[in-house]
Amino acid sequence: MVYLKNIFVVAFLGIALFFSACNNGGNNVEEQIDDSINEEEMVSDDLDKAKQVFYSLPSPIETAMLMKRAGAKYNEEFLNNIANLPNYTTTKSMALNLGVFSADLSFASMFDQSQASVKYLTATKKLAENLGILNAVEQSTVKRMEGNVNNRDSLMEIISETLMNSNSFLKENDRAEVAALILAGGWIEGLYIATKIAKSTAENKELVNRIVDQRLSLKTLNSLLEEYKTDENIKAVYEDLKKISDLYDQVEVSTSKIEMVEAKGESTTLKSKTDIQITDKVFNEICTTVDKLRNNITK
Amino acid sequence: MKNIFRTIALFSVLAILPLAGNAQCKTFAKKTCKMELLPYVHDGIYNATILSEGETVELFKTFYSGQEYRLTVCGDEKLPPIEFQVLDSDKNVLYDNKTKKFAKSWDFKLESSQMLVISIQVQTSDELSDVIAEGCVSVLVGFLNVEDSFDQN
Known part of the structure; x- marks a missing residue:
């Protein structure tokens, strides 16, 4: 019986944690207040963690x-x-x-x-x-x-x-x-x-x-x-x-400023000229x- | 013995939790976002992450002259609208989907190859709520499979 009770405890904890991870709502504001984090610090933290960077190579x-x-x-x-x-x-x-x-x-x-x-x-x-x-x-x-x-x-x-x-x-x-x-x-x-x-x-x-x-x-x-x-x-x-x-x-590469050309129903063209000088x-x-x-x- | 079993089970559950969100993100990118690229061919590069309201992500990528591209940015439906801007190397804004009712995709081509920056920001919700929305955001690039050769002049 104790064994079953233990399994129940683990299962309950697992399910609770799983749903908390899947919950798109994530962070409860009341908990944040309980943690005594003032609003300014939160904004600052958000800005600090804000920018992630991806580098995408040509496939x-x-x-x-x-x-x-x-x-x-x-x-x-x-x-x-x-x-x-x-x-x-x-x-x-x-x-x-x-x-x-x-x-x-x-x-x-x-x-x-x-x-x-x-x-x-x-x-x-x-x-x-x-x-x-x-x-x-x-x-x-x-x-x-x-x-x-x-x-x-x-x-x-x-x-x-x-x-x-x-x-x-x-x-x-x-x-x-x-x-x-x-x-x-x-x-x-x-x-x-x-x-x-x-x-x-x-x-x-x-x-x-x-x-x-x-x-x-x-x-x-x-x-x-x-x-x-x-x-x-x-x-x-x-x-x-x-x-x-x-x-x-x-x-030596020089590229002119990009000019945008939009045509209705067509893809936008990014117009610019590049000059390449490479020696043999x-x-x-x-x-x-x-x-x-x-x-x-x-x- | 039972306590050991209980501890192992508990740690196993805790260990797989971070993967649950990531796996959701991969499925979202593959099943939902990739569809937005059609009829463009996805380049096969996976860019997806979990973002909260107000968070920003930047993607650096070289786009080649003569190719026709579709850039698609999609977010979990529970997230507020997602703004994406395309900037040149001097940080001039070339495109902003906010001016196009937060369109998910942008089709474009270039006359000369450029490295562009795609800056993506999850907007903050206007609704009063005690929770901060968080969900998967995916950025995919596709190109048209065309046969014609480039101009050699």
Whole structure:
């Protein structure tokens, strides 16, 4: 009887606490008064805790689309070899290469490479599982992809879902630094593929512009990594990326003020002009530095 | 023995409580907010958090020239309206949904790539209440899947 009573007490406490957590109403004002917190202090506290910051990087899907629209051609040699998968046994190498394979998967899908897409989705699934990310890629998703290999919209939807499952799982489980490493790996692979394609394409002005555009997202990536710089894995990646940031600092970019143009029933256009001046020397150094960094990650 | 069991059970309940809110937020972002993006393709990046009335969150993101974007900000239905502003790198306000009856989405494209800041604030409720509303707020970005190439000139 005492045993049953104890279970009842625990269950009651659990239910009470659960509902208090789920209650969107949260903070009871009377309790705040009981805590003798005066109104001014409360306002000040609210302001202090108010501003959270998110750093959102371009997803691998977006990078792949930008490259395709810039005139890139598919070349599987530029992607990481699936045979390297067993080499990734540390958290750092698994997370970075999960990002790399996500970028490769997006790239293959964007160019309608069905066999390669399924192959890279399977590699992504394996690495996500090894990192303890539950249900990032379900077996049913692989089957869905196999059944939709000729439908790019469906493939992109599947990849988008897979990315969201991974980074939401990691953030919810207080492993945001692993999510940051995955994003860093994807960003590096995207830039690596872009530089490889630009180097092998005669008319590459748009690709070069896209590579220079990455200076903007690199700033966001650096800000994201700075939040976790006490983590040794993050610190190492941050320092490697600093070399690329220093090279981007040598590119001269001027952008005019943005002018908004709204047209009824259409999306708003943010009009502005950008002038980019990059020397061959700096461009080649960016390509070489990215090449070295990426090959160090995937070896 | 029974006390040990009771203590373990109690701590287990306490341990999972913070996750309950987060899991709710993920479901909200995936099932509710993502629908607002259609027919744009979600970029796969998850940005969601629990906010109270008056709280602000900022999102830094690079948007690329030539792409067509939809930015969607959604909040739990129990929250007051959510204001979002889009600012350039000099903090000039480019868009404010308050002037559009707190529209959830904004469609736009850029002539040159820019890093923009999306500043989101949960408004404070006008109604007198002894509780401060709190709920999930999600910011998602989608882009159109288009085939045409960029102008190479």
